[in-house]
Amino acid sequence: MHRRVIDGRFELMERLGGGGMGLVWRAWDVALHREVALKEVRPPDPSMDEHDPAGARELRARVLREARALARLNHPHVATIHHIVDPGEQGYPWIVMELVTGGSLQDRIQRGAMSPQEVARLGREVLSALRAAHAVGIQHRDVKPANVLLREDGRSVLTDFGIAAVRESTSLTATGSFIGSPEYMAPERINGVEGDPASDFWSLGMMLYVAVEGRHPLRRSTTLATLAAVLNQEVPPPERAGALTPVLSALLRRDPAARPDADTLDRMLAAAADPGATPPPMP
The missing domain is CATH 1.10.510.10 (Transferase(Phosphotransferase) domain 1)
Incomplete structure (x- = not known):
């Protein structure tokens, strides 16, 4: 079965959940041979790019700012961010996080x-x-x-x-x-x-x-x-x-x-x- 690969490295395996901010996937990191959680950041309004391009740019920028700030925390009770995939103006960021397997x-x-x-x-x-x-x-x-x-x-x-x-x-x-x-x-x-x-x-x-x-x-x-x-x-x-x-x-x-x-x-x-x-x- 053909699976979607993000950034040439993260193979999407299974959708884990979603909410107002987008979807979370279980993925395989083909470079490091480990499972990760991949968050697909998406705005709540799919047409945001079209009717509010300035707002879409600010949303992308803010998502990246907050992800980078969280990635620096290295806190035992904050989900660890391993990597950020930034496609630029062509799309919204993907955030690569540790996969926590014990349920919520x-x-x-x-x-x-x-x-x-x-x-x-x-x-x-x-x-x-x-x-x-x-x-x-x-x-x-x-x-x-x-x-x-x-x-x-x-x-x-x-x-x-x-x-x-x-x-x-x-x-x-x-x-x-x-x-x-x-x-x-x-x-x-x-x-x-x-x-x-x-x-x-x-x-x-x-x-x-x-x-x-x-x-x-x-x-x-x-x-x-x-x-x-x-x-x-x-x-x-x-x-x-x-x-x-x-x-x-x-x-x-x-x-x-x-x-x-x-x-x-x-x-x-x-x-x-x-x-x-x-x-x-x-x-």
């Missing part, structure tokens, strides 16, 4: 809720990845269980920072596309405010809530109803979170300024991961 956090949650200690440990790992990205000026904007991959040894890897590059794309208003996951998006971002690292922390909090409770507290039957619930309805107190409850309460505050900073959050998660430790004071 979403797959794990579908098998049942996790213990508060497990979730707290995972939360610290994802928080460390977010802190590393924030330190180089990148906000994730789409923290959710499907974007947390699990290595075979159980360690987590945060992936798909791509929403950051398409959020400002002018094609979004032209086509009405909705980029991101409304049930995990911070209220201020739904309201059109760019947000800051605290907005990623809301999404982290909602993800941890779902992991420990096994259900999403504000998901409704339609996207619009979910958006309205996130904007207007209080998050019901968790029932299974135990020592993780103060963390969830602190993160899921509607005022971004009231959410804990990264240092405080890490101490709170450490205490929840080790219930025998002395808990830190509430922020």
Whole structure:
């Protein structure tokens, strides 16, 4: 069977998934003889090149900037970027990443809720990845269980920072596309405010809530109803979170300024991961 080869080196084997930013493939690196994940970056509006060429150029440039910044991180909980294929004006970049084979956090949650200690440990790992990205000026904007991959040894890897590059794309208003996951998006971002690292922390909090409770507290039957619930309805107190409850309460505050900073959050998660430790004071 003939398979498509990218850049004369990466043979596409199997489509792994897709979203607002494009498709992810399992691929074979014919030079180094190893499997990799290949992300095919594409705008949400296929006609963007035609009706907004300036926006398309800016999108390409921003995708490349963010991919290069992430490639320099070398962080154990950020998916490693091996290579970037830049076709120039003829197409959008392909990002070559490590292939993480243990499934996603979403797959794990579908098998049942996790213990508060497990979730707290995972939360610290994802928080460390977010802190590393924030330190180089990148906000994730789409923290959710499907974007947390699990290595075979159980360690987590945060992936798909791509929403950051398409959020400002002018094609979004032209086509009405909705980029991101409304049930995990911070209220201020739904309201059109760019947000800051605290907005990623809301999404982290909602993800941890779902992991420990096994259900999403504000998901409704339609996207619009979910958006309205996130904007207007209080998050019901968790029932299974135990020592993780103060963390969830602190993160899921509607005022971004009231959410804990990264240092405080890490101490709170450490205490929840080790219930025998002395808990830190509430922020």
